[in-house]
Amino acid sequence: MTHTPSRHVTRRALLSVGAALGAGGLVASPARASVPPAGAPGAGEGGGTGAQPEPFKTPESCGATAAVSSVDAYASDVGLTVLQCGGNAVDAAVAMAAVLGVTEPFSSGVGGGGFLVYREAATGAVHTIDGRETAPAAYTETEFTDGAGNALDFDAVVGSGKSVGIPGTPATWEAALASFGTRDLWELLEPAEQLARNGFVVDQNYHDHTAQNAERFSRFPETARVFMPDGEPPAVGSEFRNPDLAETYRILRTQGVREFYEGALAQAVLAEANRPTTAGGDEVPGSPMTAQDMASYAALPGEPTVSAYRGMTVYGMGLPSSGGIAVGETLNLLQEIERRTGTPLSALSEVDYLHRFAESTAIAFADRNRWVGHVPDVPIGELLSTGFAGERAALFAPDRAQDRPIPFGSPDGDYEDAAAAGIGQPEPREGQSTTHLNVVDQYGNAVSYTLTIEQTGGSGITVPGYGFLLNNELTDFNFVPVTPGVPDPNLPGPGKRPRSSMSPTLITDDAGLRLSVGTPGGATIITTVAMIIAGYFERGLPLVDAVAAPRLSSRNSFPEDADLGLGSSPTGAGLAALGHEIQDEDPGSWIGNASGVAREGAMLVAAAETERGGGGAARSW
Ligand code: GLU
Numbered sequence: 001m002t003h004t005p006s007r008h009v010t011r012r013a014l015l016s017v018g019a020a021l022g023a024g025g026l027v028a029s030p031a032r033a034s035v036p037p038a039g040a041p042g043a044g045e046g047g048g049t050g051a052q053p054e055p056f057k058t059p060e061s062c063g064a065t066a067a068v069s070s071v072d073a074y075a076s077d078v079g080l081t082v083l084q085c086g087g088n089a090v091d092a093a094v095a096m097a098a099v100l101g102v103t104e105p106f107s108s109g110v111g112g113g114g115f116l117v118y119r120e121a122a123t124g125a126v127h128t129i130d131g132r133e134t135a136p137a138a139y140t141e142t143e144f145t146d147g148a149g150n151a152l153d154f155d156a157v158v159g160s161g162k163s164v165g166i167p168g169t170p171a172t173w174e175a176a177l178a179s180f181g182t183r184d185l186w187e188l189l190e191p192a193e194q195l196a197r198n199g200f201v202v203d204q205n206y207h208d209h210t211a212q213n214a215e216r217f218s219r220f221p222e223t224a225r226v227f228m229p230d231g232e233p234p235a236v237g238s239e240f241r242n243p244d245l246a247e248t249y250r251i252l253r254t255q256g257v258r259e260f261y262e263g264a265l266a267q268a269v270l271a272e273a274n275r276p277t278t279a280g281g282d283e284v285p286g287s288p289m290t291a292q293d294m295a296s297y298a299a300l301p302g303e304p305t306v307s308a309y310r311g312m313t314v315y316g317m318g319l320p321s322s323g324g325i326a327v328g329e330t331l332n333l334l335q336e337i338e339r340r341t342g343t344p345l346s347a348l349s350e351v352d353y354l355h356r357f358a359e360s361t362a363i364a365f366a367d368r369n370r371w372v373g374h375v376p377d378v379p380i381g382e383l384l385s386t387g388f389a390g391e392r393a394a395l396f397a398p399d400r401a402q403d404r405p406i407p408f409g410s411p412d413g414d415y416e417d418a419a420a421a422g423i424g425q426p427e428p429r430e431g432q433s434t435t436h437l438n439v440v441d442q443y444g445n446a447v448s449y450t451l452t453i454e455q456t457g458g459s460g461i462t463v464p465g466y467g468f469l470l471n472n473e474l475t476d477f478n479f480v481p482v483t484p485g486v487p488d489p490n491l492p493g494p495g496k497r498p499r500s501s502m503s504p505t506l507i508t509d510d511a512g513l514r515l516s517v518g519t520p521g522g523a524t525i526i527t528t529v530a531m532i533i534a535g536y537f538e539r540g541l542p543l544v545d546a547v548a549a550p551r552l553s554s555r556n557s558f559p560e561d562a563d564l565g566l567g568s569s570p571t572g573a574g575l576a577a578l579g580h581e582i583q584d585e586d587p588g589s590w591i592g593n594a595s596g597v598a599r600e601g602a603m604l605v606a607a608a609e610t611e612r613g614g615g616g617a618a619r620s621w
Pocket of ligand 1: 434522
């Protein structure tokens with residue numbers, strides 16, 4: 001990897017998170033905005049050795065030139081600085097993702113994978129990169145069963161080498177920059193390296209994620225050493241350093257990403273996945289991953305899913321994600337139900353709106369669970385067709401919730417008779433972690449990028465000496481067929497990528513980008529992304545309010561999930577009267593810490609959470 005001085009984004013510029021940036025741009029909602037702590041702006045001298053003070057979070061920011069949003073203020077500041085130093089959206093996205101690997105290491109990092117959707121303004125073309133973790137070549141369909149064909153214990157598999165897929169994030173960065181970037185890893189990973197080396201300020205979220213995982217982290221001495229250096233979760237407000245991760249980033253910057261897949265780093269990943277080091281010599285199963293599995297990993301360029309929505313075009317992530325398909329089908333169903341009933345979402349009461357929304361997502365989940373996986377011949381075009389949506393919309397009743405599970409449909413191109421063909425299937429299990437970022441640059445290019453290590457803390461296994469957690473993404477496979485006798489597209493297989501729900505989404509109209517949006521949250525990702533889109537475009541909510549609104553996640557089983565007290569509110573009671581069974585998240589838990597960027601006329605509006613996870617960080621210029 002060559003360092004090109006003439007294009008160098010200086011460390012001082014990248015780390016100087018306030019004054020040099022005008023960080024935060026014009027804050028659109030002063031009432032919501034946090035006040036930057038005194039002395040925070042510009043505190044970093046870049047080359048210093050002190051921890052970088054915690055930058056301020058703000059959920060909304062408007063600018064005329066460029067915008068970014070994520071859950072993390074360090075990441076959003078670095079992203080905006082990359083743009084202000086002349087980088088493009090892909091450059092900024094990589095730099096942000098690297099920072100998130102430092103400050104959100106339990107949700108993302110080089111030990112995981114993700115999906116990046118990129119729109120090039122000059123051509124209007126939308127490209128995707130599939131950086132999903134991959135099963136070793138030795139995996140079989142019965143990898144997660146015992147000799148009698150029963151599913152292995154889920155939690156035992158999570159905390160073992162068997163859950164670890166070949167990581168895709170370093171290859172994603174390499175592929176994205178090679179195809180669409182203007183800078184190199186030498187420059188773009190430097191802020192993250194410095195942050196890992198010099199430290200950042202621990203917030204409540206970081207502390208809580210460590211505390212929630214303390215027991216399982218203690219099973220792996222390297223994880224306990226790196227993430228609980230004093231033997232306990234780091235205190236809120238303390239400075240946290242991860243010099244091992246800084247070293248990993250330095251290696252990627254100076255030696256390139258191949259080092260991760262074929263060099264000493266690859267050997268370290270392999271050794272730990274093959275034979276995880278446990279406290280007290282506990283035996284946990286290892287992975288059959290080989291050097292060949294690592295060396296042959298590729299982040300794959302691809303085409304997005306495409307669907308039409310209210311005169312706009314929705315671009316989502318294709319296989320192995322089900323996100324683009326399921327979000328697209330949900331939006332198609334909302335439009336078809338509107339056509340059948342003659343009533344737009346905008347004219348409905350909150351109860352009737354959420355009822356229609358929940359029925360639509362439940363139908364979309366019935367279909368994705370039956371038809372979508374990393375297999376050939378997924379009928380993507382039919383699943384996203386208006387004909388199929390029309391047939392499925394016939395199931396909708398305005399005055400009552402359908403029984404769950406709703407039978408899956410038959411996307412066969414024949415939609416004359418409105419008969420549901422399938423049987424009801426229970427919903428498979430998925431994690432609740434991950435992180436998302438959005439960038440719209442000064443050239444009009446846009447990135448929507450969701451990345452993950454699967455559940456919070458991933459496998460719990462840290463690669464010794466390198467400071468990052470390995471994913472447990474392979475537990476996104478179904479361990480056994482969801483329904484005996486019904487083909488299951490999401491069983492494990494050699495070199496296969498587990499089905500995902502991650503839904504980085506871009507929506508355009510004739511004038512260009514309208515919205516970039518995404519979220520963490522396992523299977524709730526699909527419902528959250530669809531709900532933000534419906535809230536913003538159809539319910540008349542400002543983007544920040546569409547992100548902040550209480551969520552309802554109906555995924556074809558009862559109970560349905562809700563957060564921020566929706567289930568116990570009068571609206572929840574109204575939904576219960578229609579037959580819904582809603583369960584609120586526990587206090588302190590939430591569904592999907594989301595973010596987005598919208599273009600509104602000549603302005604860009606960046607939006608992040610107001611409350612979930614302590615709020616997010618919107619920035620603009
Ligand atoms: N593994 C999940 C997926 O790919 C994401 C993890 C999460 O958000 O919890 O859908």
